[in-house]
Amino acid sequence: MDLIDENLELKEIQMLQGHTDRVWSVAWNPTTGFDGIPAMLASCSGDKTVRIWQQNPSCRSSDPWECKAVLDETHTRTVRSCAWSPSGKKLATASFDATAAIWERVGDDFECVSTLEGHENEVKSISWNSSGTLIATCSRDKSVWIWEELPGNEFECVSILQGHTQDVKMVQWHPFLDILYSCSYDNTIKVWAEDDDGDDWHCVQTLGEANNGHFSTVWALSFDTTGEKMVTCSDDLTIKIWGSDSKLMQASGDVFAPWKHLCTLSGLHDRTIFSVHWSREDIIATAAADNAIRLFIEDKDVVDGPSYKLLLKKEKAHDMDVNSVQWSSKESRLLASASDDSTIKVWELASVP
Template sequence: MAMDGGAAAELREAHLLTGHTDRVWSLAWNPSPGAGAGPVLASCGGDKAVRIWKRAADGSWQCSDVLEDTHNRTVRSCAWSPDGKLLATASFDSTTAIWEYSSGEFECVATLEGHENEVKSVSWSASGSLLATCSRDKSVWIWEMQPGNEYECVSVQQGHTQDVKMVQWHPILDVLVSVSYDNSIRIWADDGDDEWHCVQTLTEANNCGHSSTVWALSFNQKGDRMVTCSDDHTLKIWDTSADLSQPKTSDNQESWRHLCTLTGYHGRTIFSAHWSSEDIIASGAGDDAICLFAEDKSSMVEGPSYRLILKKEKAHDMDINCVRWCPQDPRMLASASDDGTVKLWELRGNALD
């Protein structure tokens, strides 16, 4: 995708999705909605419900399903399995529910229990065989899918010293990243004998890491870079020099290094960041704004750098908790807010042609 620094980009609000009666915490696009089906979006929030949104034949968006009466507290996170057939939802009620779409409706087919309190995030591995959850109880749990919609906890990791805000699997490998209120980013990997370990910790002291709570992370499509965002009002880009096709060894375990820091663009906590398939990073923050960034190929600065494409002020009326690019349409961005709404945006402009 050619980027022309002189061409303007525009983020245009295309659809406003209403129905949640409390703040909307998280969004997840179905990566594989099925042949002939349009994009499918899941949203969840403080109203204890999950809503499924689909695009109608006339181009409008409608809520096709409401998943409720399973969680009895806020639903904080939702994530689709890679094949698009299962939806996991994580709740402040200490449980994670697994939903299956069958015969035209969603059914809760499993409930994962074990965390002591609020589950903050859930993520499926690229293979679809592993699920990760994290909690205010400071732990990261790794679950393995078994036949018959059974899930076995195969590892509980206690490396973080504070509330764990998000877990995210690498897009290709069974490598897991977690971020926390303790300001750190931790990389988890299997040693080959089904034993999980923290193989790297990225902190302010030793890796140019964040100075406050790390809220979220996202990988680029290749998996050789990731972005993290924080209460310190910055986004940080990380790069790995390891050969990701090779097993982790003592020589390449600590492979992530700080590449650059994006600062001065948001005035409050950055709650979400997401990397599109076209290598555009979106961020959403407590200043109610959305920012878009791309690598600056023309920069004379030594090493890779990223530039602001645009900033959408007052994208919502309150804090923006989540931003997610659509996998079927990389120019469509969804955002979720404390104002109780979900918005769909179209990215336009010569800068992206």
């Protein structure tokens, strides 16, 4: 059955409470939530901490999620971003204290094994590449840094990317290629790739107003499972879909397939759209300062180019701004959200009987 034909609701499974300040970001551990391994979620906050939440499948109460660990005493200011390594064994965090931290999971405990220093001020986002060998960070200092993991939990900065003219809000690696994407207060998304000789990184494309891009701050981006479509969201209240032939890039390392604007969705949020995430089931989730969550799917009835339509809207998903939404990498209809109201919510996209 087509999703649009289903009677669906975004059902709140549980509100996770414990943070004492706004929650900026959530991240699902990619190696949990299947084969009997309980799902695990990380959240980070203005209270300078990271919380690790784990699902207890055998719990028969109405609250199956519990806080398993609180990571503190490392960052001295807001923790803005968190990201799991592909192996699920390490968690990277980015903070307004101008540092990033790497935490290693040992059983139920987490130990800070490395601190990445160098940015001049607030680090806004952190991301692992698909092999877990590279980390990217970005900052209010307008720069993007690429770090390589060395033996013994050491990390070396291998490139500092200068190109944005304002605060860089987010970095995100391509799902399976070592190509990096950054979005900024300067209204652009930049695409970064390694030089042919592997000595340095450079910007291979800038997506901005000149090529049907955003005309205000770009807050976030996400890829579909093929890596051939990308979605971006902005302070201009629009969501944009982009397309590229990533198979071409994968087949030939010296060929870059530029991204092209496919369509724009507008008039669906009333205030800044802070977060966007694409599920394995091809559902796009967005979160905004209007306290709402929206879900979108491709309109298969449109023949002249890709088009997307609203699948579901959840007004008052939180009591304040919704800063982050992320689909589970395993349970395709499980969604987490984080808000200025200091809570995380776990949702299920469920069929209504």
